[in-house]
Each structure stands twice: as C-alpha cells, then as structure tokens.
Amino acid sequence: MPILVVGIDIISEEPKRFAVVSWFNGKLVKHGEFTFYRLIRFIRTKKPDIVVTDNIHELGEYLRKFIHAIPQGTKIVQITGRPGEQKPLWGLAKEHGIRVGDKFNPYEEAKVCALLAARGIGYEVLAFEDEVIIKVSRGRSQGKGGWSQDRYRRRLHNLIQNKVREIEETLKKANIPFDIEIKEKDQGLERGEFRVYASREELAGLIKPMRGGDIEVRIRPVERKTFEFVPLKSERAIRERKSVIVGLDPGITVGIAALDLNGQVLMTYSERNMAISDVIKFISEIGHPIIISTDVNPAPGLVEKIARSFKALLFVPRESLKVEEKNELLRNLGVTVEDDHQRDALTAAYKAYLRLKPKLDHVDAKLRELEIEGKGEEIKALVIQGYNLGEAILKVKEKEKPKEEIRAAEEKEASLDLGPYLEKIKELEKTIEFLEKENQELRAMIEEQRKIIENLETKIATYDEKIREKILRTKEIETKEKRIAYLEKELREAKSIIEKLSKDLVLTKRMHLLELKGSAVPIKVIENLTWKELEELERSTSIKRDDVLYIINPAGAGRSIGEYISEKRVKAIISAKPLPNVIYEVLKENKIPVLYESEIEVKRVDEFAIVDRKELEKVIEEKLNQWKEEEKQKEVQEFLRLIEEYRLKRIKELKKKADEEH
Incomplete structure (x- = not known):
C-alpha cells in the first residue's frame, strides 16, 4: 500500500530552518526551505505516514514541541538507528544501493532519509507510553456566591459525574484496562481522572476531547522518561541483534526472564515499582524479543503493550499455568530463582519455547541437511516471525549476494x-x-x-x-x-x-x-449633576442647609435629583448651563433660587469657588421677587380666565332663556 514519507534535515540553526523532501508511490518531491512552524503546519495538513530524519536530537529545544505537534498516526523515524548503535547515513545509502549526490546538501540528506524509510529502514521513535491520562473537570468558572450560583455548581458536578460514568462504561465495553481517581462534591463529582493503559490510537473514536462548554474532557498521552527506538521492520532487528524469548510477570513487582532460541536461560530479574519504559529499556539491553510470553490467560494489558512496542509475537498459554506445573518446568530447566515473580516469568518463557521447539528442531535438521552454518539463529527468528523456511534462507542469503556477484565477475573476467x-x-x-x-x-x-x-x-x-x-x-x-x-x-x-x-x-x-x-460665600462645586457625584460630595463634605451649589454640567439630571436637592434646603443653585426644565420646576416649587453665570460672578480655583456675599444676597432676592411676581401674574391671569369663562357661560344661559320665551 502506498505510503507518504517526509524526510527533513537541518539547513540552519539560528533561525531554525529545514530542508523538506517527500516520497510517495515512487516519486520524490522537493518542497523547499521551511521554518519550524511552517513545517508543523505542512505535516498536520499532509498527515504523512512517516516523518524521518538522520538524528532527531538535531531538533534541539524544538524536539518536545515537534513530538507533541505531529498528528496521531504519523511515525517519527530516526534513520541511522538507536543511540549508541547508529550507522552513518551515507553508509546506509551505499548498503541499500541509493545513489548520493552532494553530501553537504541538506536536500540530499532529506531525500536519502525518505528513500531509506520507504524501504523500511530505520527506527521508530516511541516518545509516549501506551498510557493515556483522561481528565474530566468543569469548563467554566462558577462565579461568586448566591442561591443561583449554588444551583449552577450542583448542576456542573452532576454533569461531571455523568461524563465520568459514560467514559468508564465505554472503557469497560472496549475491554481497555484503567485506573480512576475521583473527587466527590455536592452529591456529584468535582473532577475525575482516568489512567488508561492503552495507546492514543486505541482510544481514537472511543473518547473525544471536549472544550468550551460546561465540562471539559482533556486527553493527554503519558510521555516516556527516555525515548525508545524500535525497528520499522523486525527483520532488520533480527539480523542486527540477538533474538530472545522473553517471559513477563507484571504487577507491583515485575518479573522478567529471557531464553535464547536454543532454550538456554540468559537471565532472570525482578524489581518493585518498575515503569513500563524501564521494562522496555531492560529488555532492549538483552536483545531483540521475538516472543513476549505470559503465564496467565487472558494476557495482562501490560504484557500486550510491551509486545506491541517490540512488534513481537504474544504467547498466551491455553489456560493459566498452575504452581505445580511451574515447579515441574523449573526442575526440567535445572535453574533456581530468587522469587515467585522470576519463577512465573521464566516458566512463561520456557512454556513458549516448548511450544516452538518442534518447529525449531525441524529448522536445525534442514540447515544441517543443506550444510548451512552460522545463520541458524537468524533463520529461526524469521521462521517464528511467519516466513517459511525457504523464504527465511533466501532473506539471509541476500546479504551475501554482493560478494557472490563479485566472485562471479572475477571468474568471468579471467576468461576474457x-x-x-x-x-x-x-x-x-x-x-x-x-x-x-x-x-x-x-x-x-x-x-x-x-x-x-x-x-x-x-x-x-x-x-x-x-x-x-x-x-x-x-x-x-x-x-x-x-x-x-x-x-x-x-x-x-x-x-x-x-x-x-x-x-x-x-x-x-x-x-x-x-x-x-465675611464678604465672600464659599460654594460647593459639582462637575456633573449625577447621583455618583452627589454621593461623593456627601461623603467628602456633605450637603447642608443653606449651602450654595455650583453646577458645571447639569445635562441628563432627572426629577429625583431635583427633589433630593430640595430636601436638603440649600440656599441657592448656580449653574454654568441651563438646567433641565424638570429640575428647574422642582426647585422653583420649593423656592430654591436658580442662578446662572450671566447673573452672578463666580471666582473658582479647581474645586474651590466663592461669590460675593452682597451680590449673592441681592441676586437671590431679585430671583425670589421675580418668581413671586410671576406667581402673582399667573394668579391674575387665572382669575381673569375664570371671569371670562363665567361671562361666556352667563351669555349662553341668557340667550337660551330669551329663545324659550319667544
């Protein structure tokens, strides 16, 4: 099936720039020079099967960001091998018949990486454990107290509880092992946290992250303490490293045992609180595991994960091994162990070996018959992986083909x-x-x-x-x-x-x-006639009876403010601008004079102002007299109006009476 491979190489360090070349279905495309963030956008858009480089540590401080940013399902591959066992890139290219141009050209390095990865060469970088943390919590702030907020909080805690139960049921139906930690509150849950023993790929489609609503569901893979490197193809690992059968006994104390393909015990080991990454690293140091085995049926989730990490076959006995059977197997091996965990791991590995022994003996017999020496272990490992004997022998002999071709060419040359x-x-x-x-x-x-x-x-x-x-x-x-x-x-x-x-x-x-x-009267200044400024004035100096208020901007004030000022029984109001009619009428009704700057001179410095006392008394008296005169005029007009109305009514009555007499 065609796969998309993206090869990258560093062009410059400051700023970080990358040469990018892709391989798909036999075609190479040079994409040009990318910044780090443009490279991430490109990978997220294309979603390649493999992103490959000669050394992932060249990414430096960007390495962690890169690993977290690439899409799910995309493999990161280091082409030159695992640390400590790396081979030069150009040596790998020559070994696999890839023509190389300018060795100092980053695009050439990116191209060679892509071509090698497309052939299954290189080691996949495992940055995450086969574990995922799922956190369920509230998505919004509860706000400050009150009855409605308490009700909203209880509703949130019920929603979180329902979501936790839903995730728990989903994981149980999918037979995915997990641990859960919850915090109860208000007859519901404040939060829930799952530690799920499965990879991100296994959870895809089962549980979806949620953000932006009342509750949040966050899914975060667990990072490994150190990166693990596993071969893209197991045949390469078989050729390069010793093939072993590994038995595992998971738990608080982990038991590990390893046998070679001849059934010889290589080691037994046990340790408390051993992390998955430590188990994988320990096994890697022994050799390449062809089979990961267990002594119980069904197999524990931890054993399945480690088998997947190494792309190894999983051996599970038809039924869980009993203690008597384990002790019998140990007697046959003639080996003593330190504890039950080592015993369980060793018997699991030996049981797997006994299941394969007839096939391995058959391979040995055929190799002796064909007089093939020195390649028995590699051929056995390939047969266990699923190749038939003929295919396994051909794969091993392919490595020696170049030497045979050279020898044939020399013989041909001698005859010319x-x-x-x-x-x-x-x-x-x-x-x-x-x-x-x-x-x-x-x-x-x-x-x-x-x-x-x-x-x-x-x-x-x-x-x-x-x-x-x-x-x-x-x-x-x-x-x-x-x-x-x-x-x-x-x-x-x-x-x-x-x-x-x-x-x-x-x-x-x-x-x-x-x-x-005593020749001047202090007046209190109000910039804007609003409730806020009135309250501030009350707090600072308070408004008292016989005060004079100087208002700079009275616009927008309503009747209630006018009534409030009237209740204070101030002596007068001086305004820089015309007062709204509704306030003016209220003040006039309560006999509080309203004066304007055109009628009296105000001397002001910032928040302090005065008016001349005599001038103020005079203007107040004039204003009150003016209003009094206006009231008299109004009363006269009202009296005249009433007389006129009576006259007209009387004329109508007399006219009506005259008409009736005639």
Missing part, C-alpha cells in the same frame, strides 16, 4: 581477453597522474588565495571595529541629544504648571481672605 582493458588502464593511469599534478597546482593556488583572504578578513575586521566604534559613538550622541530634548520639554511643562499653580495659589489666598472677612 584482457589486452584492450590493460591498455585502457594505462591511459587512465596517465590521466590520473596528470590530474594529480594539476590538483597539486590548484591546491597551491587555493592556499595562496586562502592567505590573501585571511589577510583581507583581518583588514575588514579592523575596519569593521573602527566603524562599529564610530557608529556606537554616533548612536550614543543621538541618544543623549534625544534625552536632552525630552528633559527640556519636561522642564518647560513643569515651569508652565508651576506658573499656573502660583497664580492659583495667589487667587486662592485672596478668596480665602475674602471668606474670612
């Missing part, structure tokens, strides 16, 4: 007439000699040019240093000039403020003196 070839060789030797001399001359020229370049670079460095000092000096002067200009501006502004404050101080002193003499 070598004269013309010898003459051609002599001509080529002369050409080589000429080219070597020319090469020496060119090297001498290069050395001379190198010295000239070094001399020029020294001069440029000296010149650059002088220029740099000059630029720094110029920049320093510019910075100081800007600083001086800024300080001069600040000084001008400060002088202006001081001058204004001095004038205000003189005026304030005069106003205060007038107030002390």
Whole structure:
C-alpha cells in the first residue's frame, strides 16, 4: 500500500530552518526551505505516514514541541538507528544501493532519509507510553456566591459525574484496562481522572476531547522518561541483534526472564515499582524479543503493550499455568530463582519455547541437511516471525549476494581477453597522474588565495571595529541629544504648571481672605449633576442647609435629583448651563433660587469657588421677587380666565332663556 514519507534535515540553526523532501508511490518531491512552524503546519495538513530524519536530537529545544505537534498516526523515524548503535547515513545509502549526490546538501540528506524509510529502514521513535491520562473537570468558572450560583455548581458536578460514568462504561465495553481517581462534591463529582493503559490510537473514536462548554474532557498521552527506538521492520532487528524469548510477570513487582532460541536461560530479574519504559529499556539491553510470553490467560494489558512496542509475537498459554506445573518446568530447566515473580516469568518463557521447539528442531535438521552454518539463529527468528523456511534462507542469503556477484565477475573476467582493458588502464593511469599534478597546482593556488583572504578578513575586521566604534559613538550622541530634548520639554511643562499653580495659589489666598472677612460665600462645586457625584460630595463634605451649589454640567439630571436637592434646603443653585426644565420646576416649587453665570460672578480655583456675599444676597432676592411676581401674574391671569369663562357661560344661559320665551 502506498505510503507518504517526509524526510527533513537541518539547513540552519539560528533561525531554525529545514530542508523538506517527500516520497510517495515512487516519486520524490522537493518542497523547499521551511521554518519550524511552517513545517508543523505542512505535516498536520499532509498527515504523512512517516516523518524521518538522520538524528532527531538535531531538533534541539524544538524536539518536545515537534513530538507533541505531529498528528496521531504519523511515525517519527530516526534513520541511522538507536543511540549508541547508529550507522552513518551515507553508509546506509551505499548498503541499500541509493545513489548520493552532494553530501553537504541538506536536500540530499532529506531525500536519502525518505528513500531509506520507504524501504523500511530505520527506527521508530516511541516518545509516549501506551498510557493515556483522561481528565474530566468543569469548563467554566462558577462565579461568586448566591442561591443561583449554588444551583449552577450542583448542576456542573452532576454533569461531571455523568461524563465520568459514560467514559468508564465505554472503557469497560472496549475491554481497555484503567485506573480512576475521583473527587466527590455536592452529591456529584468535582473532577475525575482516568489512567488508561492503552495507546492514543486505541482510544481514537472511543473518547473525544471536549472544550468550551460546561465540562471539559482533556486527553493527554503519558510521555516516556527516555525515548525508545524500535525497528520499522523486525527483520532488520533480527539480523542486527540477538533474538530472545522473553517471559513477563507484571504487577507491583515485575518479573522478567529471557531464553535464547536454543532454550538456554540468559537471565532472570525482578524489581518493585518498575515503569513500563524501564521494562522496555531492560529488555532492549538483552536483545531483540521475538516472543513476549505470559503465564496467565487472558494476557495482562501490560504484557500486550510491551509486545506491541517490540512488534513481537504474544504467547498466551491455553489456560493459566498452575504452581505445580511451574515447579515441574523449573526442575526440567535445572535453574533456581530468587522469587515467585522470576519463577512465573521464566516458566512463561520456557512454556513458549516448548511450544516452538518442534518447529525449531525441524529448522536445525534442514540447515544441517543443506550444510548451512552460522545463520541458524537468524533463520529461526524469521521462521517464528511467519516466513517459511525457504523464504527465511533466501532473506539471509541476500546479504551475501554482493560478494557472490563479485566472485562471479572475477571468474568471468579471467576468461576474457584482457589486452584492450590493460591498455585502457594505462591511459587512465596517465590521466590520473596528470590530474594529480594539476590538483597539486590548484591546491597551491587555493592556499595562496586562502592567505590573501585571511589577510583581507583581518583588514575588514579592523575596519569593521573602527566603524562599529564610530557608529556606537554616533548612536550614543543621538541618544543623549534625544534625552536632552525630552528633559527640556519636561522642564518647560513643569515651569508652565508651576506658573499656573502660583497664580492659583495667589487667587486662592485672596478668596480665602475674602471668606474670612465675611464678604465672600464659599460654594460647593459639582462637575456633573449625577447621583455618583452627589454621593461623593456627601461623603467628602456633605450637603447642608443653606449651602450654595455650583453646577458645571447639569445635562441628563432627572426629577429625583431635583427633589433630593430640595430636601436638603440649600440656599441657592448656580449653574454654568441651563438646567433641565424638570429640575428647574422642582426647585422653583420649593423656592430654591436658580442662578446662572450671566447673573452672578463666580471666582473658582479647581474645586474651590466663592461669590460675593452682597451680590449673592441681592441676586437671590431679585430671583425670589421675580418668581413671586410671576406667581402673582399667573394668579391674575387665572382669575381673569375664570371671569371670562363665567361671562361666556352667563351669555349662553341668557340667550337660551330669551329663545324659550319667544
């Protein structure tokens, strides 16, 4: 089945840039130079089967971000092998017959990586355990107290409880092992956390993350402490490393045992609280496991996960082994163990070996018959993997094919007439000699040019240093000039403020003196006639009977404010602008004079203002007299209106009576 492989290589470190080449269905495409974040977007869009590089640690500080960002199902492959066993990239290319161009070209490296991975070469990087953390919690803040908030909180906790139960049922139906930790609250759950012993791929489609609603479901894979490297194809691991049969006894104390393909015990081991990554690393150091076995049926989830990690066959006995049977198997082996965990692991491995022994003995017999020596273990491992004996022998012999071809070519060459070839060789030797001399001359020229370049670079460095000092000096002067200009501006502004404050101080002193003499009345200033400013004024100085209020902007005030001021029985209101009619009428009804700046002079400094006492008394008296006169006029008009209405009514009555008499 066609797969998409993306090969990458580092072009530059600062800033990080990558050469990207893809391989699909036999075609190579050079995509160009990518930044890190553009590379991530490209991989998320294309969703390749494999992303491959010669060394993942070249990603440096971006490595963790890269691993978390790639889409689910995409494998990360290090082509040169696991750390400590790496092979040069160009050596791998030559081994697999891949032609190489410019070895210093990043695109060439990315291309070779993609071609090798497409052939199943390289090691998959396992960054995550086969474990997933699922957290269920509230998605929104509960807000501050109150009856409705308590009800909302209880509803949230019930929703979380229902979602936790739903996930629990889903995992149980799918036979996926898990542990759960919950925090109860309000007869519901405040949160729930699952540790699921399965890979992200196994959970795909079963449980979906949720965000943005009343509850949140977050799914996070568990990172390994150290990366594990497993071969893309098990045949390669079989060829390169010792094949073993591993028995596992999981639990608080983990038991591990290993046998070779001849049934010899290689090791037994047990340890408390051993992490999955530590188990995988321990097994990797022994060899390549062809079979992972257990002594119980059904197999524990941990054993299944480790078998998947190594792409090994899982051996499960038809029924769980009994203690008597385990002890019998140990007696047959003639081996003593330290504890029951080692015993269970060793008997599981030995049981698997006994199941395979007839097939392995048959392979040994055939190899002796075919007189094939030294390759028995590799051929046995391939047979266990599912190859028939003929295919396994052919795969092993393919490695020796180049040597056989060389030998055949030498034999063929011996039977040919070598004269013309010898003459051609002599001509080529002369050409080589000429080219070597020319090469020496060119090297001498290069050395001379190198010295000239070094001399020029020294001069440029000296010149650059002088220029740099000059630029720094110029920049320093510019910075100081800007600083001086800024300080001069600040000084001008400060002088202006001081001058204004001095004038205000003189005026304030005069106003205060007038107030002390009794010739001036202090008035309380309200910038905007609103409830907020009235409340602030009440808190600071309070509004008292016979106060005079100076209102700068009365717009927007309503009847209730007018009634409030009237209740305070203030002496007068002075307004910079016309008062709204509704307030004016309320004040007029309550005989509180309303004065305007055109009628009286107000002297003000910030929040402090005064008016002349005599002038105020005079204007208040005039305003009250004016209103009194207006009231009299209004009463006269009303009286005249009533008389007119009576006259008209009387005329109608007399007219009606006259008509009746006639």
